Amino acid sequence: MSRVRESALQAGLVGCHTCLKVSAASQHQCDRCGSHLHARKKRSIEHTIAFGIAGILAFIPANLLPIMVVTQLGVEENSTIIGGVATFWSMHAYPVAIIIFIASVMIPGLKFIAIAILVAAAKGYLKIDPQQANRIYWLTELVGRWSMVDVFVVAILVGLIQMGNLMTIRPGGAAVAFGLMVILTMLSAHSFDPRLIWDRLRIPKQP
Amino acid sequence: MSHHTHTWPRLETRVHRIACHFCDSHHLVDLIEEGQAAHCRQCGQVLYRNRKSSLAKAGAFGITAFCLLLTALLFPFISMDVFGNKSSISVPGAITSLWTSGGTFIAVSMAVFVVILPFTMISCLLYLCIPLLIGRTLPFASPIMCGFQMLQPWVMVEVFFLGAMISLLKLVKLAEIDLGIGFWSIAGLMFCLAGAVGGIDKVELWDRIELAKSRRRPA
Numbered sequence: 001m002s003r004v005r006e007s008a009l010q011a012g013l014v015g016c017h018t019c020l021k022v023s024a025a026s027q028h029q030c031d032r033c034g035s036h037l038h039a040r041k042k043r044s045i046e047h048t049i050a051f052g053i054a055g056i057l058a059f060i061p062a063n064l065l066p067i068m069v070v071t072q073l074g075v076e077e078n079s080t081i082i083g084g085v086a087t088f089w090s091m092h093a094y095p096v097a098i099i100i101f102i103a104s105v106m107i108p109g110l111k112f113i114a115i116a117i118l119v120a121a122a123k124g125y126l127k128i129d130p131q132q133a134n135r136i137y138w139l140t141e142l143v144g145r146w147s148m149v150d151v152f153v154v155a156i157l158v159g160l161i162q163m164g165n166l167m168t169i170r171p172g173g174a175a176v177a178f179g180l181m182v183i184l185t186m187l188s189a190h191s192f193d194p195r196l197i198w199d200r201l202r203i204p205k206q207p
Numbered sequence: 208m209s210h211h212t213h214t215w216p217r218l219e220t221r222v223h224r225i226a227c228h229f230c231d232s233h234h235l236v237d238l239i240e241e242g243q244a245a246h247c248r249q250c251g252q253v254l255y256r257n258r259k260s261s262l263a264k265a266g267a268f269g270i271t272a273f274c275l276l277l278t279a280l281l282f283p284f285i286s287m288d289v290f291g292n293k294s295s296i297s298v299p300g301a302i303t304s305l306w307t308s309g310g311t312f313i314a315v316s317m318a319v320f321v322v323i324l325p326f327t328m329i330s331c332l333l334y335l336c337i338p339l340l341i342g343r344t345l346p347f348a349s350p351i352m353c354g355f356q357m358l359q360p361w362v363m364v365e366v367f368f369l370g371a372m373i374s375l376l377k378l379v380k381l382a383e384i385d386l387g388i389g390f391w392s393i394a395g396l397m398f399c400l401a402g403a404v405g406g407i408d409k410v411e412l413w414d415r416i417e418l419a420k421s422r423r424r425p426a
Contacts, residue, residue: 005249008226008233015226018353019413020255022224022233032417033349039231088376096376103369134229134250141360148320148363152370155317157377158310159301160285163292171310179316186360198230198250 051188
């Protein structure tokens with residue numbers, strides 16, 4: 001294995017997480033932005049796992065409960081996320097069905113898997129190419145917010161369709177669960193520190 | 208010497224010490240030209256970019272985004288017509304309608320992610336960029352810059368816009384739809400926010416703030 005470059009931590013330095021200014025490791029506060037300095041995100045793994053589990057718990061009702069309740073001429077109809085995908089599919093609106101499926105089912109699911117892989121790699125249970133781990137981390141941070149799209153669809157439809165007896169739409173329980181799930185997984189990914197994976201590759205300095 | 212207000216990274220120091228925020232590899236980066244980026248030797252991630260006319264771009268997009276956000280709030284977003292039953296909403300209208308129909312959580316998240324945080328973020332950016340154009344900073348520049356960075360992942364205007372597109376596809380079979388000024392403002396806002404935030408590297412912004420502060424202090 002080729003040698004991995006010396007980290008700032010090994011050189012007795014610390015890069016600020018906020019403004020990236022490099023200071024001496026003995027310093028507690030960044031000169032430039034005033035942030036608290038720490039070489040690695042504090043309790044990164046614990047926070048990532050905790051938010052991740054909370055996210056999975058929210059993911060279950062998000063898919064089981066109705067996301068919208070449509071009352072049309074006095075008849076109530078519950079619609080779930082998967083139901084919505086199926087409706088668009090049967091309408092031959094394949095691109096829309098695929099977008100909703102990707103944004104609301106696949107991305108959250110893959111995100112949990114990605115976070116699990118990253119945590120396993122950081123703890124040393126799983127050997128992966130750190131370059132690959134970087135890519136997974138970058139993607140996880142990038143796509144997380146897009147899952148919020150379902151909540152906004154409900155928001156617009158509920159806001160727009162209030163026509164008394166003819167048709168009204170109320171938000172269902174899944175909308176809240178879904179929103180919470182997105183926020184929790186974003187926090188989970190945000191807590192993760194990819195440096196931990198790279199640290200495993202560096203030969204520890206002999207005292 | 209007037210160079211210094213226009214050029215970044217700083218000429219007098221030339222070398223920039225930085226740790227990669229992915230793998231923590233430690234680098235001394237020599238001066239990079241406008242339009243170039245510095246990459247990590249270990250993992251290849253971008254350390255920072257020196258963007259062309261970054262301050263002017265961030266400021267201009269920021270001002271435009273600010274105006275578009277105001278028009279998005281004032282004008283109708285979507286209007287529809289179902290058998291003569293007209294209804295029209297604006298963004299704040301949708302939020303209040305959600306609030307009254309029991310969707311408290313969704314109302315709050317829409318208000319926060321689409322209106323309040325974008326508004327705060329643009330204000331922070333303008334507060335920093337406009338004085339920096341003449342090499343100055345206003346008080347509390349550092350905490351405001353920290354806030355600006357913290358808000359970035361939580362501004363979801365583009366996600367909201369995708370949501371609007373999907374809702375439209377759900378509605379076209381149901382009613383006649385008219386897109387209002389609010390809708391186009393949100394579309395423009397999406398691009399301007401990307402231009403404003405992507406127009407300037409955070410390392411550059413921090414460096415310029417630091418430099419402006421040191422200049423303000425008597426030598």
